Amino acid sequence: MKNNFQKFKSTWSKIKENSQLTESNLTKEPFELVIATPISQRTRSINIKISMDNLRKQFPITPTALANADIKEIEKAVRPADLFRIKAPGIKRVSRIVSEKFNGCIENILKLSIKEAREQLLSLPMVGEKTADVTLSGMGEKTVPVDTNIRRIIIRMYGLPNNTNYATIQKTVSCLIDDDNPFEAHQILIGFSKTFCKPVIPKCDLCPIAKHCDFSNPCKD
Numbered sequence: 001m002k003n004n005f006q007k008f009k010s011t012w013s014k015i016k017e018n019s020q021l022t023e024s025n026l027t028k029e030p031f032e033l034v035i036a037t038p039i040s041q042r043t044r045s046i047n048i049k050i051s052m053d054n055l056r057k058q059f060p061i062t063p064t065a066l067a068n069a070d071i072k073e074i075e076k077a078v079r080p081a082d083l084f085r086i087k088a089p090g091i092k093r094v095s096r097i098v099s100e101k102f103n104g105c106i107e108n109i110l111k112l113s114i115k116e117a118r119e120q121l122l123s124l125p126m127v128g129e130k131t132a133d134v135t136l137s138g139m140g141e142k143t144v145p146v147d148t149n150i151r152r153i154i155i156r157m158y159g160l161p162n163n164t165n166y167a168t169i170q171k172t173v174s175c176l177i178d179d180d181n182p183f184e185a186h187q188i189l190i191g192f193s194k195t196f197c198k199p200v201i202p203k204c205d206l207c208p209i210a211k212h213c214d215f216s217n218p219c220k221d
């Protein structure tokens with residue numbers, strides 16, 4: 001790792017200044033986050049927004065309403081998000097578990113200690129580390145979600161191996177954002193990566209943090 005945390009931290013304000021947040025990414029409603037994050041897998045932001053808007057038009061986004069909803073209606077709502085035949089039953093299953101096990105209230109999970117809450121969230125269908133951390137950070141917990149965009153920036157910035165695990169990336173991002181709100185920091189990094197740090201051809205020539213990035217300075221010590 002050629003860059004150190006301090007050097008990266010000095011670029012954080014540039015990342016914030018140059019990130020483009022989208023309204024569709026800003027919900028903090030915990031159960032919506034649990035539903036929206038799996039919907040977001042392997043699909044574009046616009047499709048997540050359309051799917052969530054469809055769901056909201058058709059149902060109250062509550063565990064009880066979605067547990068009792070007709071699966072065909074859920075499929076129709078999330079069809080724009082691809083893999084809708086996998087995502088729709090997943091939504092129904094997670095809704096039913098939250099209804100039955102947690103009294104229909106996701107906040108009952110979030111009343112536990114952060115460690116227990118994370119474990120309970122991870123036990124739900126379709127909920128992986130990223131979804132658990134998005135939900136917890138949306139509730140104000142100091143845990144940073146790592147999605148593919150954030151993973152890509154961190155790996156490139158620090159010259160980390162492609163198989164670096166979730167926990168290491170998360171620790172690195174936590175040092176980077178310091179005391180900033182992890183939920184907002186997550187959104188800021190997504191906005192930044194979508195503008196500059198694109199998957200195939202990043203815009204390093206325009207990137208405001210290029211001088212601190214290992215990827216754009218491969219020979220630098």
Ligand code: SF4
Nearest residue numbers: 197202204207210213
């Ligand atoms: S310099 Fe290039 S690789 Fe590095 S963060 Fe910016 S866009 Fe990504």
